[in-house]
Amino acid sequence: MRTPSWNYRTIIEPFKIKVVEPIRMTTREERQVILRQAHYNMFNIKANDILIDLLTDSGTAAMSSEQWAAMMRGDNAYAGSKSFYRFEEEVKGLTGYAHIIPTHQGRAAEKILFSIVGGKGKVVPNNTHFDTTRANVEFSGAEAVDLVIPEGKQPQAKHPFKGNMDVKRLERLLGESKPGQVPLCMLTVTNNSGGGQPVSMENIRETSALCRRFGVPFFLDACRFAENAYFIKLREPGYEEKTPAEIAREMFRHSDGCTMSAKKDGLVNMGGFLGLNDEQLTQQARNVLILTEGFPTYGGLAGRDLEAIAQGLREVLDEDYLKYRLRSVEYLAEHLIRIGYPLIEPPGGHAVYIDARTLLSHLPANQFPAQSLCSALYEYGGIRTVEVGNAMFGRTENGEEIPADMDLVRLAVPRRAYTQSHIDYVIEVAEMVYQDRQTLKGFRVVKQTPILRHFTIELEHVESRLAGKKGD
């Protein structure tokens, strides 16, 4: 029998470093200037000015020596490249789908799918749509409906599978809809917008059975399928002895298709695919693919990228890797809780979410408390995080800020890129920020765009304008 390496207290990174990318050190004073110049928008800061980048876990993974070797074997033939067939075989082996369509990233697969099945009058249920998925559904004219279980919306509610679909509400929606009105039903694994929370196999099975009963195709948004599979192994009775690969295959076997951003659990910097069983849908998808992405055997990617995905999908299911992966996120969360940070609990697979509105209760919601925390983490320690709150989901009406439901700060952990000492440094900085939390200032908007304003929003400290006025 295999001796489990995880009986030791210290879980080491199950890899060693062959290539390094230097981090440029900066001082707090330098970062204060950088923040002002960036108008306190994390997207405006140059990566070279960042020490630890927790903006996203998407496309930021470190590739393995085997992936780089596979890239050298990449065959970049326009049609029918060897790399495509290797990629196709790997993805079919994992998912069991009849047809695999490569795309340049997840949202390209979404765009193709919903431009075919979406449209006015249609309704698409999901546990929680990710932003790009919702945008693609709505752009087609269809309505995107989120049906996560109630615990999925309560930050401190403890539940092992907070990403689960509320099957009762789904049953009602399917029962009340007209034939053909729901072109497909989706489950996002793990549920990113709900805090990276997993979905249980039982819930996948039930959702799948319900969809079948109503004749509605069932799809996975599979970006973080491996992390979801490992949560099932850890938390769901009956799966303790199964390998992550067996669990992942079972998850896919319950579905009729998937969209996939390989930038997450594909362990690559760019890539994705659309997996389908339906022959007619595949024909339509390939037609759109040729218009928008490329020929069906490369679909927006170079042959070498297809090789890297094929290899990445294999590596991501390694049990030692997944153990380390979920534990490193949990470790960060445990320490933040010890310090006193209110978090979405339990932490998800790829990120920790801090409830900044609760933490910075001296700041009203319309003064962007989550932006304030993001700025402080950068100023104190050069750590870049992302605001999931007012700037992203709030809006302005007649000059008034209408706040979002929550002000969260996401610390997304890139795969295989940082070591435990990097995470210990993040914890140390977070502790310093926590001690000074009552001194953190709020923000007001200086400049914004009407849609997706968080990418370009410009902010200033509420106090600074008052100070300016005094000097007039």
Ligand code: F0G
């Ligand atoms: N679905 C989910 C659940 C995602 O998290 C993402 C991307 C996508 C689809 C779109 O994939 O970026 O390859 O086009 N999430 C990134 C993030 C951007 O930071 O969470 P993509």
